[in-house]
Every structure is written in structure tokens, then in C-alpha cells.
Amino acid sequence: MTQQAVRPTAPAALERIRALVEPAAQRAVDWLDDPQMRLISRYQMGWCDAQGEPTHSGGKAIRPTLAVLSAEAVIGRPDEAIPMAIAVELVHNFSLLHDDVMDRDLERRHRPTAWVAFGEGQAILAGTAMLTLAVRLLTASGLSGRRAQGCLLDTVQVLIGGQSQDLLLEQAESVTMAQVLSMEAGKTAALLACSASIGALAVGAPEPTVAGLAQFGYELGLAFQLVDDVLGVVGDPAQTGKSSSSDVRAGKRSAPIAAALTSNTPAGDRLAEMFTAGPPATDADVELATQLIIDSGGLDWAKNEADLRLDTAMQQLRALDLIDEPAAELEAIANYIVNRDR
Amino acid sequence: MTQQAVRPTAPAALERIRALVEPAAQRAVDWLDDPQMRLISRYQMGWCDAQGEPTHSGGKAIRPTLAVLSAEAVIGRPDEAIPMAIAVELVHNFSLLHDDVMDRDLERRHRPTAWVAFGEGQAILAGTAMLTLAVRLLTASGLSGRRAQGCLLDTVQVLIGGQSQDLLLEQAESVTMAQVLSMEAGKTAALLACSASIGALAVGAPEPTVAGLAQFGYELGLAFQLVDDVLGVVGDPAQTGKSSSSDVRAGKRSAPIAAALTSNTPAGDRLAEMFTAGPPATDADVELATQLIIDSGGLDWAKNEADLRLDTAMQQLRALDLIDEPAAELEAIANYIVNRDR
Numbered sequence: 001m002t003q004q005a006v007r008p009t010a011p012a013a014l015e016r017i018r019a020l021v022e023p024a025a026q027r028a029v030d031w032l033d034d035p036q037m038r039l040i041s042r043y044q045m046g047w048c049d050a051q052g053e054p055t056h057s058g059g060k061a062i063r064p065t066l067a068v069l070s071a072e073a074v075i076g077r078p079d080e081a082i083p084m085a086i087a088v089e090l091v092h093n094f095s096l097l098h099d100d101v102m103d104r105d106l107e108r109r110h111r112p113t114a115w116v117a118f119g120e121g122q123a124i125l126a127g128t129a130m131l132t133l134a135v136r137l138l139t140a141s142g143l144s145g146r147r148a149q150g151c152l153l154d155t156v157q158v159l160i161g162g163q164s165q166d167l168l169l170e171q172a173e174s175v176t177m178a179q180v181l182s183m184e185a186g187k188t189a190a191l192l193a194c195s196a197s198i199g200a201l202a203v204g205a206p207e208p209t210v211a212g213l214a215q216f217g218y219e220l221g222l223a224f225q226l227v228d229d230v231l232g233v234v235g236d237p238a239q240t241g242k243s244s245s246s247d248v249r250a251g252k253r254s255a256p257i258a259a260a261l262t263s264n265t266p267a268g269d270r271l272a273e274m275f276t277a278g279p280p281a282t283d284a285d286v287e288l289a290t291q292l293i294i295d296s297g298g299l300d301w302a303k304n305e306a307d308l309r310l311d312t313a314m315q316q317l318r319a320l321d322l323i324d325e326p327a328a329e330l331e332a333i334a335n336y337i338v339n340r341d342r
Numbered sequence: 343m344t345q346q347a348v349r350p351t352a353p354a355a356l357e358r359i360r361a362l363v364e365p366a367a368q369r370a371v372d373w374l375d376d377p378q379m380r381l382i383s384r385y386q387m388g389w390c391d392a393q394g395e396p397t398h399s400g401g402k403a404i405r406p407t408l409a410v411l412s413a414e415a416v417i418g419r420p421d422e423a424i425p426m427a428i429a430v431e432l433v434h435n436f437s438l439l440h441d442d443v444m445d446r447d448l449e450r451r452h453r454p455t456a457w458v459a460f461g462e463g464q465a466i467l468a469g470t471a472m473l474t475l476a477v478r479l480l481t482a483s484g485l486s487g488r489r490a491q492g493c494l495l496d497t498v499q500v501l502i503g504g505q506s507q508d509l510l511l512e513q514a515e516s517v518t519m520a521q522v523l524s525m526e527a528g529k530t531a532a533l534l535a536c537s538a539s540i541g542a543l544a545v546g547a548p549e550p551t552v553a554g555l556a557q558f559g560y561e562l563g564l565a566f567q568l569v570d571d572v573l574g575v576v577g578d579p580a581q582t583g584k585s586s587s588s589d590v591r592a593g594k595r596s597a598p599i600a601a602a603l604t605s606n607t608p609a610g611d612r613l614a615e616m617f618t619a620g621p622p623a624t625d626a627d628v629e630l631a632t633q634l635i636i637d638s639g640g641l642d643w644a645k646n647e648a649d650l651r652l653d654t655a656m657q658q659l660r661a662l663d664l665i666d667e668p669a670a671e672l673e674a675i676a677n678y679i680v681n682r683d684r
Contacts, residue, residue, distance in 0.1 A: 034503035036510065098470070102463035121444035121509045124466060128440070128473065129502050135477050136495045139488075146481075146488065153478040160471045161376030167463045168378065 010060070011332035017065045017085070020078055025086045028137055032129055040118050040126035044093050046109060050117040057109050062337055063088040063195040069333070070213050071199030072326035081199030083141040084148050088195045090134035091152065095159050095191070097127035102167060131156065144202035151201055155194040162186020169253050180258040184225045185218070192221030196330070212320045216330070219313035223338045226306035229254035233293055245290045251279025255305070260298025267295035310338045353674035359407045359427070362420055367428045370479055374471055382460050382468035386435050388451060392459040399451050404679055405430040405537040411675070412555050413541030414668035423541030425483040426490050430537045432476035433494065437501050439469035444509060473498065486544035493543055497536040504528020511595050522600040526567045527560070534563030538672070554662045558672070561655035565680045568648035571596035575635055587632045593621025597647070602640025609637035652680045
């Protein structure tokens with residue numbers, strides 16, 4: 001009972017829209033002619049194991065849900081937004097897959113990452129195949145696809161730039177909060193902005209509505225990333241599917257860690273000193289570093305910033321002239337993804 | 343003088359079309375907002391060194407030349423084909439860049455490969471940025487871009503499948519000629535087929551003309567790859583920019599090597615025996631393996647097959663109703679790239 005009180009129930013829209021999108025997404029991935037590329041893509045989407053046997057271990061499908069809701073909020077129907085919903089989920093999975101190769105991450109969603117299961121080269125190829133398929137879907141979607149394509153492609157460039165900054169920051173001697181937030185905006189907020197507006201864009205919504213939905217998605221994306229960063233410091237491994245304090249262990253410069261390092265507190269200074277020698281080497285060091293991030297106020301800063309970003313997102317949304325029910329569903333999704341596990 | 347007699351002069355079309363395409367290509371790469379992605383892309387295109395200082399060490403730009411000629415052969419003007427020409431060159435460089443990471447190749451065009459110069463993660467990201475930019479260019483090119491987009495995207499999937507097969511064949515115990523030719527068709531012929539027809543497609547040429555040009559490009563691409571394979575066995579390092587017998591050294595299953603291995607000759611059998619222990623370890627082993635590929639007839643088979651494919655390509659081309667001068671230039675390009683260094 002306590003568990004349920006802490007973890008909010010998933011909004012009904014997630015399941016409703018998954019039922020609309022997933023069968024079409026499966027058919028779209030079947031467009032991939034190469035059997036190896038199809039297998040790895042299906043594995044990455046959570047639809048099968050490494051031998052191709054059906055499983056279900058996909059993500060929450062937040063991005064396709066936002067894409068469909070953004071069309072429903074404008075014209076009351078989901079249909080034309082379905083290729084866009086599939087496209088944003090494919091792009092999300094392309095970036096997860098490539099990032100896992102670069103970050104040498106071994107597990108995702110409680111399974112070996114694609115490069116561990118299939119080899120690095122095959123994983124890189126499959127990620128690019130999923131990206132190319134995402135764009136191809138829009139090419140095949142007539143006028144609505146054409147309206148959406150520039151947005152999707154420009155977002156991919158921002159995602160790529162965000163990951164590039166992330167890799168550069170990992171090697172940097174010191175980082176500023178501005179650098180970290182810009183990197184996180186690129187890696188997370190940009191695709192949420194695209195997801196939350198691409199359906200509206202596809203159905204030909206007026207420009208201010210599309211821009212407002214994109215701003216809602218952008219602020220929501222930052223809030224979402226900040227919560228993810230908090231979980232990377234103090235999250236429960238059973239819930240996150242990662243090791244405890246995974247970002248601390250990896251020596252990442254996530255927002256709460258950067259906030260701790262730049263806090264001008266004794267705890268922050270001690271953390272900076274620890275980090276000059278590289279990521280914490282032992283479990284005891286990881287525990288100490290985690291405590292220093294808490295003591296310096298870095299964790300609270302990130303939680304507070306996430307709340308502020310969520311408030312801003314909600315204000316953006318409420319300022320728009322949208323159909324009531326899907327607009328309420330967008331709010332429910334926003335609350336759900338930012339408040340999970342806190 | 344002998345040198346000039348052996349190495350044919352580059353057709354004038356290469357320089358003429360480079361002057362049309364390259365300034366526009368430079369402007370297109372400047373669309374990349376991220377400075378690191380822009381730098382690596384410019385490096386990969388041969389326009390600068392790793393510090394960003396201007397250089398000129400790009401490739402022959404065969405693909406953009408074919409793309410422009412395919413439009414000129416239909417409507418007599420190059421203009422509308424220029425974004426397509428840039429797009430095929432960007433896609434070519436995306437695939438070179440990613441393949442170099444996967445194949446751990448250290449040098450290309452007499453310089454360190456991008457992943458050696460900038461790191462593996464940054465190189466993967468820049469490759470994907472170039473691919474995304476290629477598609478974005480077509481999205482920004484109105485009706486002609488829309489006509490061309492499906493062709494480009496489908497070709498990218500074939501390229502990806504070809505590289506995936508290549509990686510799988512490297513680990514295979516034995517390979518058939520059919521597998522090797524299918525892999526080479528995917529890695530090389532598909533993008534040449536696209537390049538030789540995308541300009542015609544973009545300007546709205548009749549379907550049989552587009553298909554005929556694609557078939558010309560496909561056969562030319564196979565011939566081109568077979569010649570490249572021959573150079574990978576007996577090419578001059580000063581001309582190829584690679585080590586001597588580079589494919590033999592790497593234990594690749596290129597067409598002449600596969601032909602040797604499946605030749606049922608004593609030399610072929612001895613080569614197969616050598617290869618069971620992995621790629622040749624010493625220079626003497628490389629020399630012996632190279633001689634066995636020659637003695638088994640594998641090298642002659644590949645040279646002969648290249649000639650046959652070039653003949654077929656020319657027949658395809660001559661069967662089409664094209665404008666004389668650009669059609670003659672297409673023939674000159676085809677002869678040039680297949681006969682280089684032989």
C-alpha cells in the first residue's frame with residue numbers, strides 16, 4: 001500500500017495510446033529488409049529477446065503518447081499523428097542505442113544493452129537503421145509527414161549535439177551549470193519538445209499552438225531529466241534498472257553533481273577534490289560521494305529546479321487553447337513522469 | 343609518360359561539377375549548429391585538418407558528379423540536382439566514417455580517420471549528423487527533394503545492411519561468392535545506383551529513365567567495387583593511400599579473395615588453410631597469401647568480372663534516350679573509375 005501511495009498510478013492515456021501505436025510501430029519496423037537490423041531494432045524496442053523470441057520489456061512510451069495527445073488536443077483525433085508517434089519513439093531508441101555504445105553501458109531496462117548482445121558494430125548500424133526508418137515513415141505520410149519532417153530532423157541534430165557535449169564534459173576538468181543544463185536540454189528536452197508538438201504540427205495546427213506545445217515539452221523534458229539525474233544519485237536500483245548511485249559511480253557531471261561541485265560548500269569542495277582522481281573507485285567512495293552531493297545541497301537544488309520546470313511547463317500548456325480532455329491527459333502525463341519515484 | 347598512359351586523365355566533368363557542388367556543400371555543412379559536429383564533418387569531407395585549418399584532401403566526388411550528370415542527361419541543366427549531389431556525398435561520407443570506426447581503420451586519404459583524430463564517440467555522432475543533414479537538405483528542396491527522399495533513405499538502409507553483412511562475413515567460417523557479391527552490392531552498388539539516378543528522379547524524369555540510370559549505376563558500382571577489391575590485394579600504397587595488400591592483411595573476404603578460396607585449385611586450398619588460423623600475421627605470410635590469390639585465378643576472376651559489369655553498365659546507359667553530351671560524360675566517368683590504376 002505504501003508503495004502505491006509513493007508511486008503514482010500510470011495515466012490511462014499511456015495504455016490507450018500504446019494500444020494505438022505499438023501494432024503500427026511493429027509493422028513499421030518490419031519494413032527493415034535486413035534480418036539482423038530488424039532483430040536488433042525489435043530487441044531495442046523491447047519486443048523480443050536476443051534470439052527473437054517475443055517478450056515485453058519496452059519503455060513507458062512517453063514520447064509517442066505526447067505526440068498523439070498533441071494531435072488530439074488540436075483536432076480531437078489521433079490518426080494522422082501515429083507515424084509521428086512511431087518516429088519519435090524510433091529516434092529515442094536510436095539515441096539510447098548509440099549512447100549505450102559510447103557510454104559503455106551494460107544494462108538497459110534490466111537486460112543487456114544491444115551492443116553487449118549483438119556487438120558494437122551491429123548495434124551502431126541498427127541505431128542508424130532505426131533513425132533512417134523514422135524519417136522514412138514521415139516521407140511515406142504525405143502532407144502531414146512533410147510538415148513534421150523538418151522538426152524531427154532538426155531535433156536529431158540537437159540530440160547529437162547534446163551527446164557530443166556530454167562526452168566532452170566527461171573529459172573536462174571543470175564544468176559550469178550552464179554547460180550541464182545546455183547539454184541536458186540537448187539530450188532530453190529537445191526530443192520531448194518535438195514529441196509534444198509534432199502531432200499538432202502534422203495536423204496543421206496554427207504556429208503559436210505548435211510553439212506553445214513545444215515549449216511545454218521542453219520545460220517538461222528538463223524537469224524529467226533533472227528527476228532522472230536525482231535517480232542517478234539516490235534512485236532505487238530495483239526501480240531504475242541501474243546500479244545504485246549509477247551516475248556517481250560513472251563520474252558523470254549530471255545536474256545535481258554539477259550543482260554540488262559548484263555549491264561553494266565544504267561538502268562540494270570535498271567532492272571536487274575526490275573527483276580530481278577520477279570516478280569513485282570503491283563502494284565506500286561511491287557512498288561518501290553520494291552523501292556529499294546531498295550535504296552540499298546539490299540534490300535538493302535539482303529536485304527544486306525540476307519542480308520549477310514542471311510548473312513552467314504547466315503554465316505553458318494552460319495558456320493554450322486546446323481540447324479539454326487531451327489537454328488534461330497531457331497534464332497527467334507530465335505529473336506522472338516528473339513525480340515518479342519521488 | 344608511362345604513368346600517364348596507365349592512369350587515365352580525370353574526365354573534365356569531375357572538375358566542372360565539383361566547382362558547382364562544393365561551395366554549396368560547404369554552405370550546407372555550415373547548417374550544423376554544433377561546432378564539434380561541423381568540424382568533424384568538414385574534416386571528413388577533406389576541407390580542413392583536425393584543427394580546422396583549410397586543406398584540400400577530399401575524394402574524387404564521383405557520386406555528386408553522377409547525380410548532377412543524371413539530371414543534365416534528362417533536362418540539360420544541373421541546378422535542381424545540386425542538393426541531391428550534396429546529399430549522396432554526405433551519405434557516402436557518413437558510411438565511410440562509421441565503417442572506419444567499426445573496421446578500426448586508421449587511415450583514409452592519407453590522413454588519420456576521423457575516429458582516430460576525434461575519438462570514437464564523436465566520430466559516430468558526426469557520421470549520424472552528416473546523414474541527418476543529407477536528408478534535411480532534401481526536405482528543404484521542395485518538390486524535387488520530396489521526389490528524391492525515398493530513394494536516398496532506402497539506399498541508406500541497403501548500405502547499412504551491406505556493412506552488417508560485411509561484419510558478419512568477417513566472422514564466418516566460410517563464405518560463398520553469392521554472399522560476398524550481395525554484401526558488395528549493398529556496400530557500394532546501391533549508393534552508385536542512387537547517385538546515377540537521383541538527379542533524374544529529382545527533376546521528374548519518366549520512371550523507365552530513372553530505373554535505367556539506376557541499373558547503370560548499380561552495374562558500375564559493382565565494377566568499381568571489384569576494381570577496389572583488386573587494389574586491396576595488389577594496389578600500390580602510394581596510389582591507394584592504404585598499406586600494400588591491405589585486404590589480405592585484414593583477412594577480408596573481398597571478391598577476389600572469396601574467388602580464390604572457392605576456386606578448387608591447390609593455391610586456393612592452401613590459402614583457405616592459411617586463413618583458418620586468422621589473417622596473415624607476418625609480411626612474408628601476406629606476400630604468400632597475395633601470391634596464392636593470384637595463382638588460384640581469384641584476381642583475374644575479379645578483373646574479368648569488373649569488365650563484364652562495366653560492359654553491362656554501358657549497355658544500360660546506351661539504351662536510354664538521353665541528352666548526348668552529359669551521356670558521353672557519364673560514359674567517361676564510368677570508364678575512368680573502373681579503369682583507374684589498372
